[in-house]
Amino acid sequence: MQDFFAWFQWLYDETGINLTYFYDSFDRARMIDGFFTTIRLSLVCLFFSTIIGIVGAWLQGSRLVWARRIVQGYIQFFRNTPPLVQMYFFFFALGSLLPRVKNDFGYMEPMLSNFTWAAISLSFFAGAFNVEIFRSGIEAVPESTREAAEALGYNRLQSYMYVVLPLAFRVCLPALNNNLVNLVKTTTLAYAIAVPELLYVSNQIWSDSVNVPEMMVTLLILYVALVGLLVWGMHRWERAIRVPGYGA
Amino acid sequence: MIGGTDLPVLLPAAQRLAERVRREREVGAPIPRLQARHGAWIAVILVFSAGAAGAQAGAGQESVLSIMLKWTPLLFQGFIFNLAISFLAMAGGTVVGALLGVWQISLLPPVRAGSWLVTQFFRNAPWLVLLFFCMFLLPFQVRIFGVVIPLPDWIKATFGLALPVMANVSEIVRGAIQSIPSGQWESAESLAFNRRQTLWQIILPQCVKRMLPPWMNLYAILTMATVLASVVGVSEVMTLTGQVLSAEGGRTDLLIPFYSYILLWFFIYCYPIARLTVRLERHFAVKT
Amino acid sequence: MFRKLLSLTIAAGFAAALAAAPAQADSINDIKARGTLIVGVKADYKPYGFRDPSGAIIGIEPELAQDVADKLGVKLELVPVVSSNRMQFLEQGKIDLMIATMTDRPDRRKEVLIVDPNYYSSGTNVMSLKSAGLKKWEDLKGKPVCGIQGAFYNKKTQEEFGAEVVAFKGTAEVYTALKQGLCVGFVYDDSALIAQLQDVAQWGDYEMSLPTIDDEPWGLAVQLGEDKFAALISDMIVGWHKSGRILELEKKHGVANTPFAIAMHEKYKNM
Numbered sequence: 001m002q003d004f005f006a007w008f009q010w011l012y013d014e015t016g017i018n019l020t021y022f023y024d025s026f027d028r029a030r031m032i033d034g035f036f037t038t039i040r041l042s043l044v045c046l047f048f049s050t051i052i053g054i055v056g057a058w059l060q061g062s063r064l065v066w067a068r069r070i071v072q073g074y075i076q077f078f079r080n081t082p083p084l085v086q087m088y089f090f091f092f093a094l095g096s097l098l099p100r101v102k103n104d105f106g107y108m109e110p111m112l113s114n115f116t117w118a119a120i121s122l123s124f125f126a127g128a129f130n131v132e133i134f135r136s137g138i139e140a141v142p143e144s145t146r147e148a149a150e151a152l153g154y155n156r157l158q159s160y161m162y163v164v165l166p167l168a169f170r171v172c173l174p175a176l177n178n179n180l181v182n183l184v185k186t187t188t189l190a191y192a193i194a195v196p197e198l199l200y201v202s203n204q205i206w207s208d209s210v211n212v213p214e215m216m217v218t219l220l221i222l223y224v225a226l227v228g229l230l231v232w233g234m235h236r237w238e239r240a241i242r243v244p245g246y247g248a
Numbered sequence: 249m250i251g252g253t254d255l256p257v258l259l260p261a262a263q264r265l266a267e268r269v270r271r272e273r274e275v276g277a278p279i280p281r282l283q284a285r286h287g288a289w290i291a292v293i294l295v296f297s298a299g300a301a302g303a304q305a306g307a308g309q310e311s312v313l314s315i316m317l318k319w320t321p322l323l324f325q326g327f328i329f330n331l332a333i334s335f336l337a338m339a340g341g342t343v344v345g346a347l348l349g350v351w352q353i354s355l356l357p358p359v360r361a362g363s364w365l366v367t368q369f370f371r372n373a374p375w376l377v378l379l380f381f382c383m384f385l386l387p388f389q390v391r392i393f394g395v396v397i398p399l400p401d402w403i404k405a406t407f408g409l410a411l412p413v414m415a416n417v418s419e420i421v422r423g424a425i426q427s428i429p430s431g432q433w434e435s436a437e438s439l440a441f442n443r444r445q446t447l448w449q450i451i452l453p454q455c456v457k458r459m460l461p462p463w464m465n466l467y468a469i470l471t472m473a474t475v476l477a478s479v480v481g482v483s484e485v486m487t488l489t490g491q492v493l494s495a496e497g498g499r500t501d502l503l504i505p506f507y508s509y510i511l512l513w514f515f516i517y518c519y520p521i522a523r524l525t526v527r528l529e530r531h532f533a534v535k536t
Numbered sequence: 537m538f539r540k541l542l543s544l545t546i547a548a549g550f551a552a553a554l555a556a557a558p559a560q561a562d563s564i565n566d567i568k569a570r571g572t573l574i575v576g577v578k579a580d581y582k583p584y585g586f587r588d589p590s591g592a593i594i595g596i597e598p599e600l601a602q603d604v605a606d607k608l609g610v611k612l613e614l615v616p617v618v619s620s621n622r623m624q625f626l627e628q629g630k631i632d633l634m635i636a637t638m639t640d641r642p643d644r645r646k647e648v649l650i651v652d653p654n655y656y657s658s659g660t661n662v663m664s665l666k667s668a669g670l671k672k673w674e675d676l677k678g679k680p681v682c683g684i685q686g687a688f689y690n691k692k693t694q695e696e697f698g699a700e701v702v703a704f705k706g707t708a709e710v711y712t713a714l715k716q717g718l719c720v721g722f723v724y725d726d727s728a729l730i731a732q733l734q735d736v737a738q739w740g741d742y743e744m745s746l747p748t749i750d751d752e753p754w755g756l757a758v759q760l761g762e763d764k765f766a767a768l769i770s771d772m773i774v775g776w777h778k779s780g781r782i783l784e785l786e787k788k789h790g791v792a793n794t795p796f797a798i799a800m801h802e803k804y805k806n807m
Contacts, residue, residue, distance in 0.1 A: 080518040082472040093504040185374035194702040207686040227372040388630040493708035495586040500712045
């Protein structure tokens with residue numbers, strides 16, 4: 001294994017192509033940590049944004065006027081403002097408002113770490129788009145199906161859970177997949193609040209070792225691979241749960 | 249009787265309600281009301297935080313509001329940059345993306361495969377990484393036929409942002425073309441249109457209607473994404489805000505007011521576009 | 537079919553013509569011919585380079601850049617740079633001269649031509665809470681320390697002393713994070729920290745208690761190979777030290793006179 005890494009040192013000496021994360025163990029550890037942080041952040045955000053989308057779509061159809069207004073306000077705010085500024089807002093502004101807890105080192109630190117804030121901010125951002133997507137899916141369910149469920153004695157929550165949502169989900173899955181893929185790409189923004197994800201770590205490495213082109217190409221390849229994997233998985237899933245007769 | 253009432257005092261309200269019911273019937277769903285108030289919420293946050301910050305400010309320090317007014321011209325210049333980047337990236341990306349989209353349904357396998365590959369690649373790459381790529385690897389000036397053309401930073405950022413726009417437009421165009429019923433292609437063929445004529449004179453005009461809402465949605469996303477250019481050092485509104493905060497000595501009580509301020513600007517710009525998109529969507533709703 | 541092929545060939549021809557040929561770097565003559573000296577400076581590092589409300593970049597380093605432009609008899613154009621792109625801009629030829637708080641290090645001398653003698657110096661130190669009671673660098677082990685992205689001492693702080701560096705893009709974010717308790721201290725140039733700690737209203741609970749390490753001089757740089765230009769700048773730097781210009785600028789922008797600047801003035805004032 002060491003010989004494999006050592007070869008990259010030779011590569012640097014001979015050709016000037018500097019891939020420090022291969023031959024330098026510190027950089028290697030950083031890159032691997034960064035990669036897994038990106039994956040963790042993506043998974044957390046995927047999960048929570050989907051839940052926010054479902055809950056938001058449910059509230060949009062609620063009979064309470066204020067529930068509808070709040071959801072509408074939430075969507076318009078998160079869709080019409082840059083996610084980078086949203087993240088700053090959450091992290092610095094809201095972060096300063098929350099109470100502090102005493103940590104092991106004996107000084108007060110904020111309750112939520114920057115990873116948590118990044119997850120919250122991105123989940124809300126993607127959730128806003130998800131609400132619209134789920135709503136369009138729910139509206140695609142024929143009224144007759146809904147009426148039939150009502151006639152069979154389902155209350156609103158039950159018909160939502162057992163009848164409407166499964167159908168809506170299958171109809172809106174392509175748009176949802178698109179949004180989730182965008183979410184994974186948007187996790188790069190967490191770099192601005194010092195979450196040690198892939199872009200942040202790469203930035204540190206290329207600042208230290210001045211090997212910008214190599215790191216850029218590495219980043220590009222890693223992200224395209226990660227996102228490509230997700231897209232492929234999503235396509236498989238789409239095909240598996242397709243409703244015959246709907247969609248292309 | 250909808251909208252009818254014999255109580256004179258209710259007449260104006262009754263007419264308003266009748267109008268709304270009629271519109272909702274057309275659309276088929278309740279129309280969300282009055283969202284300009286949501287922009288007002290951000291303004292409320294801004295004023296509240298500025299006030300709170302102002303209350304915290306020491307005796308010798310300038311008030312937050314006067315600092316914000318002092319720096320507004322500079323920040324506004326940066327904001328214009330953002331808008332310029334978004335226009336140019338959208339224009340460039342749309343033109344190339346439309347071509348790519350048409351090539352994706354080409355009859356020649358290499359053209360199809362090549363344009364599919366380019367589209368998928370630029371769709372799967374994060375916008376920030378593409379931006380970094382363009383900023384660092386494009387030269388700062390090019391020589392065409394002996395004429396030196398400088399490429400300032402913001403042009404490179406525009407190019408970097410035009411790439412994902414191109415890929416997304418390509419997908420939008422392809423999706424729109426494929427949603428046209430095949431009957432159109434067949435009747436065009438029977439009327440002796442060749443493929444290129446069919447595409448340009450029959451199919452694409454019908455597609456424009458379908459493409460408009462997702463295209464405008466893309467523009468909104470792009471406008472947000474221009475803020476990414478700050479990460480690569482372009483002097484747009486986010487970078488300038490950071491520099492302004494630093495010039496004010498890193499005063500922490502200015503952070504929220506300033507960022508709410510530019511949040512408000514973005515909202516004021518993007519919200520009307522969002523409303524316009526919704527109106528266009530309804531106007532062009534394809535009757536199936 | 538033929539028309540399609542023709543248009544494709546023309547497009548390919550354009551692409552080939554557009555093949556980027558980066559222009560060569562300018563020497564003194566080219567600067568004079570152009571009429572403008574392009575200097576890269578920081579725009580987010582008070583007091584070395586920061587913005588004023590009209591958008592102009594002011595500070596110690598822009599004023600030094602103005603001196604150089606005056607000497608050459610040309611106008612001055614300032615380009616804002618950050619740590620991560622300042623050497624690149626110089627290498628690409630986008631800027632002629634770089635005065636951007638860059639520490640003079642051997643690996644950097646391989647990329648750009650750093651002019652001797654050095655014009656400034658500062659060391660690395662940490663601004664931390666008095667209540668944290670940090671006495672030596674090893675005390676930072678395992679603790680989160682804020683920093684600026686791209687600073688070279690971040691790696692050392694993390695690797696050698698075991699701290700967990702949380703790096704932000706700009707100083708405003710760092711100071712906010714520090715106030716919020718996200719990190720126990722801020723690792724930065726000691727001259728900037730001293731200036732910040734003078735603001736007792738904001739930073740009274742903080743101190744700079746660790747010994748300053750890596751007191752390394754800063755270097756301003758030109759492109760590799762620009763020996764004539766470097767010689768001219770070198771004479772200017774000697775002139776600055778001789779006349780006490782650096783000390784004067786420090787005082788003007790509220791920085792306590794650094795030991796290096798004082799020492800250099802003593803050394804050159806009688807030459």
